[in-house]
Amino acid sequence: MTQNWLGLRAGLVSLALFALIVGVWHIATAGTGTAVKMDPEYAKLMGATATQGKSAMPGPAEVGAKIWQHLRDPFYDKGTNDKGIGIQLAYSIARVGLGYLLAVAVAIPVGFLIGMSPLMSRALDPFIQVMKPISPLAWMPLALYTIKDSGISAIFVIFICSLWPMLINTAFGVATVRRDWLNVAKTLEMSPGRTAWRVILPAAAPTILTGMRISIGIAWLVIVAAEMLVGGTGIGYFVWNEWNNLSITNVITAILFIGVIGMLLDQLMAKLQRLVAYAD
Amino acid sequence: MSFDDPFDADRSLQKRGCSCGGHATQAEHDTETLTSADARTARIVESAVVRALFPEDRSRRAFLGAVGASTALAAISQFFPLGLATEVFAQAAAPEKKDLKVGFIPITCATPIIMAHPMGFYIKHGLNVEVVKTAGWAVIRDKTLNKEYDAAHMLSPMPLAITMGVGSNPIPYTMPAVENINGQAITLAVKHKDKRDPKTWKGFKFAVPFDYSMHNYLLRYYVAEYGIDPDTDIQIRAVPPPEMVANLRADNIDGFLGPDPFNQRAVYDGVGFIHMLSKEMWEGHPCCAFAASKEFVTTMPNTYAALLKSIIDATAFAAKPENRKQIAAAIAPANYLNQPETVLEQILTGTYADGLGSVKTDAKRIDFDPFPYESFAVWILTQMKRWGQIKGDVDYAAVAQQVYLATDTARLMKEVGLTPPTSASKSFKVMGKDFDPAKPEEYVKSFAIKRGA
Numbered sequence: 001m002t003q004n005w006l007g008l009r010a011g012l013v014s015l016a017l018f019a020l021i022v023g024v025w026h027i028a029t030a031g032t033g034t035a036v037k038m039d040p041e042y043a044k045l046m047g048a049t050a051t052q053g054k055s056a057m058p059g060p061a062e063v064g065a066k067i068w069q070h071l072r073d074p075f076y077d078k079g080t081n082d083k084g085i086g087i088q089l090a091y092s093i094a095r096v097g098l099g100y101l102l103a104v105a106v107a108i109p110v111g112f113l114i115g116m117s118p119l120m121s122r123a124l125d126p127f128i129q130v131m132k133p134i135s136p137l138a139w140m141p142l143a144l145y146t147i148k149d150s151g152i153s154a155i156f157v158i159f160i161c162s163l164w165p166m167l168i169n170t171a172f173g174v175a176t177v178r179r180d181w182l183n184v185a186k187t188l189e190m191s192p193g194r195t196a197w198r199v200i201l202p203a204a205a206p207t208i209l210t211g212m213r214i215s216i217g218i219a220w221l222v223i224v225a226a227e228m229l230v231g232g233t234g235i236g237y238f239v240w241n242e243w244n245n246l247s248i249t250n251v252i253t254a255i256l257f258i259g260v261i262g263m264l265l266d267q268l269m270a271k272l273q274r275l276v277a278y279a280d
Numbered sequence: 281m282s283f284d285d286p287f288d289a290d291r292s293l294q295k296r297g298c299s300c301g302g303h304a305t306q307a308e309h310d311t312e313t314l315t316s317a318d319a320r321t322a323r324i325v326e327s328a329v330v331r332a333l334f335p336e337d338r339s340r341r342a343f344l345g346a347v348g349a350s351t352a353l354a355a356i357s358q359f360f361p362l363g364l365a366t367e368v369f370a371q372a373a374a375p376e377k378k379d380l381k382v383g384f385i386p387i388t389c390a391t392p393i394i395m396a397h398p399m400g401f402y403i404k405h406g407l408n409v410e411v412v413k414t415a416g417w418a419v420i421r422d423k424t425l426n427k428e429y430d431a432a433h434m435l436s437p438m439p440l441a442i443t444m445g446v447g448s449n450p451i452p453y454t455m456p457a458v459e460n461i462n463g464q465a466i467t468l469a470v471k472h473k474d475k476r477d478p479k480t481w482k483g484f485k486f487a488v489p490f491d492y493s494m495h496n497y498l499l500r501y502y503v504a505e506y507g508i509d510p511d512t513d514i515q516i517r518a519v520p521p522p523e524m525v526a527n528l529r530a531d532n533i534d535g536f537l538g539p540d541p542f543n544q545r546a547v548y549d550g551v552g553f554i555h556m557l558s559k560e561m562w563e564g565h566p567c568c569a570f571a572a573s574k575e576f577v578t579t580m581p582n583t584y585a586a587l588l589k590s591i592i593d594a595t596a597f598a599a600k601p602e603n604r605k606q607i608a609a610a611i612a613p614a615n616y617l618n619q620p621e622t623v624l625e626q627i628l629t630g631t632y633a634d635g636l637g638s639v640k641t642d643a644k645r646i647d648f649d650p651f652p653y654e655s656f657a658v659w660i661l662t663q664m665k666r667w668g669q670i671k672g673d674v675d676y677a678a679v680a681q682q683v684y685l686a687t688d689t690a691r692l693m694k695e696v697g698l699t700p701p702t703s704a705s706k707s708f709k710v711m712g713k714d715f716d717p718a719k720p721e722e723y724v725k726s727f728a729i730k731r732g733a
Contacts, residue, residue, distance in 0.1 A: 038637065045626055045633035047548040081413040082615035141418075148426040150419070231415035240415055244386055244522040245618040246545065 022060045029059040058249040066253045081241070083233065085254070089261060091233040095151075096219045096265075099158025103215065107163050108208065111170025112196060115204070121171065128167065136161030136222045140229055150230040154223070161222045162215035169211025173204030205276035213269035220262045235261075375406055375583035382587075383414045383423055383432040386617045387521055387539040388627050389460045389568035390433045391607060392648060394617070396594040398610045404593070405586040411616075416520050417490040424573065425451060431572040431587060433459065437492040437660045439571045439683050444670060452574035455652055455683055456588050458566045459595065463627070463646030464495055464558035465543040466502070468535035469528050473553060473636060478506035487519035487527060487536035494567050497663040498558055499537040504729040505711055510667075511731065528552050539567070540627040540646065541619045546635070548623050553635025557645055562710040564649070566656045591650065598648040604628040654680045655707065655717035662720045668731035676720040 038046070058066075074086030114121045136157045143153035177200050185195045227236025235258060242250035384390040394411055396402050402409040414420040417435060421442065424432040439453040468475070475481065481503065488495040496518075500510040510516055519527060524536045529551045536542075537558070546552030558565060570591050577584050597603055608624040611617050617624065626632035630645040657680035664670045708715055715723060724730065 039639070042633050042637060042639050045548075045622060045639065046550065047620070078613070079615035080410050082613065082618075141422075144419075144422045144426070150423055150426070150428060229415060230419060231413065237415075241386075241413065241614070241618060243526075245614070246522065246525060246549065 025060050029057045058252065062249050063252050063256075066249045067256065070253060070257075085235070085238060085257060088233060088235045088238045089257060092223050092227065092235045093261070095155055095227075095234065096158055096216070096223050099155040100162050100216060100219050102155070102159045103162040103166060103219075104212065106159075107166035107211075107215075108170050111167045111208070112174050112200070114167070114171035115174025116196070116200070121175070128164065132164045132168070136218075137225055137229070140226065144230075150232065154226045154230050154234075157226045158219045158223060162219040165214040165218065166208070166211040169214070170204065170208045173207025173211075174200055176207075177203040202276070202278070206273065206278070209269065209273040209276055213266065213273060216265050216269055217262065220258075220265055224258060375586045376580045377430075377583050378406065378408050380407055380409045380430040380583070380587065381412055381428065382409055383412050383420045383429040385417065385420060385433055385521075386413055386619075387568075388541055388617070388624065388646060389463055389539050391611060391628070391646075392459050392591055392594040392598055392650075393433050393570060394611045395598065395607050396590050398616070399594070399597070399607075401590045401594040401597070402587075405590045407583070407586050407590060409587070409590075413616075417493075424571070427573075430576055430583075431570065434569050434571040435490055435493040435495075436566045436569040436656065437494065437497070437664070438490075439569065440657060440660060440664070440679060441492040441669075443683050444679060453571060453683060454574050454577055455569045455571045455657075456577070456584075457570040457591050457595070457650040458652050458656070459568045459570055459591075459648065459650075461564045461566055461647050461649050462557065462559035462644060463567055464498070464537060464539055466499070466535060466537045466555040466558075467524075467528070467543045467546045467552040467635075468555045469531070469533075469552055470550070470635065472534060476555065478503050478508060481506075481508060481534075482513050484534040485515045485517070485532070487517055487524050487533045487538065489521050489538055490518050491669070492664075494558075494565060494660070495537045495539070497660065497667075498561055498565070500667060501663065501710060502537075502556075502561055504727065507729075509729050525549060525551060541617065541623050544623045544627050544632060545619065547633050548620065550635075554632075557642065559642070559644060562708065563644075564647075564708065565710075566652070569652070595648045595650045601629070601643055655715070657683060658717040658720050659708075659710070659715055662724050665720075666724050666727060666730045674720075676717075 070085045074084045076084040077087065110124075114124055139157055139160055140153060143156045144150060147153050147156060181199055181203060182195070185199045190198070223234065224236040224239065227234035228240045229236075231237050231240060235254060239251055239254045242254065382393060384393050397409060397411045412429065414423065414432075417438065420429070420432050420434065421438060423429050424434075425442075434455075436455065436458060439455040442451055442453045444450060486499060488499055490496065496516065499516065503510050503514060508514060517533075519533070519536070521538050521542045524533070524538050524542050525546045527533045528536065528546055529549070535552070535555065543552075543554055547554060558567075570588075572584065572587075598607055605625060605628070608621055608628045612619055612621040612624050627646060630643040631639065631641045632645070634640050654677075658676045661670070661674055661676050661679060665674055707717065
């Protein structure tokens with residue numbers, strides 16, 4: 001009962017905050033300023049910002065209308081450089097998915113190796129420590145130069161940025177599995193492979209999933225920047241293209257879409273995390 | 281324009297101006313009579329040949345004056361089969377590859393490359409070209425070097441830089457056509473509207489699109505002429521064009537020498553004014569170029585010829601003022617430039633708001649002329665040398681020839697057994713100072729403000 005009451009109140013506060021933000025936004029951008037006196041011939045050649053002193057920042061109504069326009073027709077295709085926002089988001093999600101799955105395929109086995117072998121843990125540590133803090137976008141020129149394909153380069157950048165949190169978390173999770181459980185497995189004469197699969201994996205799963213959740217968040221952050229760099233398709237390209245047109249309305253719209261998709265991805269991982277959670 | 285009749289004694293091949301006096305330019309005069317693409321192609325080839333035979337305009341005039349145009353035509357045809365050369369160019373076999381990707385940067389310089397898509401110039405020459413918008417100059421360079429693009433829109437110094445290995449690995453590159461001439465401007469923030477004298481610009485921060493760009497060289501040249509050292513007295517940074525307007529609004533920069541539409545866009549959005557069009561510094565300067573790797577040119581000659589013909593065709597169409605409005609409408613949508621149509625119209629028609637309250641008219645604000653004069657390349661190399669981008673001895677003529685003349689003209693001439701010309705040159709003035717492409721080293725030395733030895 002108290003839980004419900006709390007949820008209701010929180011919802012109300014959220015709504016009030018939202019209304020406040022939109023209200024302040026509306027007031028801040030509503031003013032049309034002073035209209036400058038101009039020769040009509042000249043004024044015809046100028047934009048509304050210059051002639052009516054209209055704010056360069058769009059108001060909430062404009063952004064709302066834009067969002068509606070995108071939602072109504074998300075999958076249009078008007079040529080190579082002009083596709084609907086749904087198609088752009090699909091490209092980005094596909095890139096993130098591919099890079100991320102590759103990273104999972106590498107990070108989890110290597111993480112197991114590091115977690116189970118103190119020798120490898122120490123040997124690989126310096127490499128991981130140096131590679132981990134490198135901004136994934138710093139890899140971009142190198143990737144473009146060596147891979148010689150911008151699409152694969154973007155996927156590589158996603159791969160490299162989602163690798164480290166998963167790797168480190170897997171190694172940590174594997175290394176900290178309770179001794180008792182391993183000892184029990186030993187007493188039952190389980191093979192190392194079986195131990196890894198039946199004992200260590202379930203025990204370390206929550207930690208591994210935490211790493212995967214962090215990774216997907218980072219991957220989604222990075223894809224936008226990567227696509228702004230390489231262009232072509234994807235939501236990052238969409239932002240860049242609208243930035244080119246100085247269309248702040250579209251940029252804000254894209255930012256909201258990016259946020260919503262990011263949240264959905266995170267929720268998905270959270271759900272998986274709950275599936276593997278266990279009480280000690 | 282390269283469509284001038286080279287057998288007309290009264291006509292200069294090297295300068296602009298109409299011989300009958302009824303047209304603003306020779307090109308206009310000629311395109312009225314030379315409407316079909318075939319006639320234009322023939323004219324280009326003829327011009328190239330005659331220019332090769334008579335590098336000196338004076339000797340060409342003397343020759344034509346002495347023997348008459350028809351005799352000259354017959355005489356030249358005897359040892360140089362003009363008809364054949366034209367045919368090789370015009371009736372090339374079917375392209376080896378039909379589906380091509382051409383990269384472009386969304387600025388008005390790319391007009392011929394872009395408009396050829398919606399207006400059907402590629403299809404007309406049997407090609408299915410996808411024009412792909414690209415985020416920046418470094419990316420377009422890398423994607424072209426990676427062969428993701430078959431050809432691309434580049435800044436005219438870039439093929440030179442790539443070939444020489446400045447800022448990338450040395451890879452033989454060619455620049456078969458200049459896309460646009462003029463079409464750039466210095467835009468300053470509105471708050472500087474009283475500082476029109478460059479001498480007052482000390483401490484200003486400027487943006488240019490790329491280190492290896494005409495913009496960079498022109499801005500440096502311009503301020504240096506007023507005694508301002510571009511490396512110590514002002515700051516010049518490379519900023520992607522769309523960010524120039526935003527940076528100007530945010531007061532991060534005081535001005536920029538950038539490509540359109542962003543000069544006009546700064547005016548349109550009320551954040552800047554046009555201080556000076558680049559054509560006022562150097563009338564007819566090249567800016568952007570159509571570039572392809574030497575490998576593409578040699579392995580797929582027919583595709584390359586078809587592609588180049590599409591571009592030459594589109595460029596000729598764009599050179600006519602009456603077509604400009606139609607072009608503005610064709611390239612404004614999000615698939616191409618993604619800009620308000622009125623901004624593009626102001627740029628292409630040359631009737632524009634200057635940002636200070638008056639409407640100005642300059643039909644040559646941007647113009648289109650495909651011929652890659654070697655002297656352009658030599659001038660660019662002198663500026664690269666002047667500002668220390670290249671060091672040591674430079675074989676100006678050789679590099680210029682390799683990049684700007686390893687082109688169609690030269691190839692076609694070789695195919696029919698002639699040695700390509702050593703001077704497809706044109707002399708010009710930059711801010712009133714004569715440039716002699718034969719003496720690049722002296723030219724570099726003649727400047728008071730320069731880097732290195």
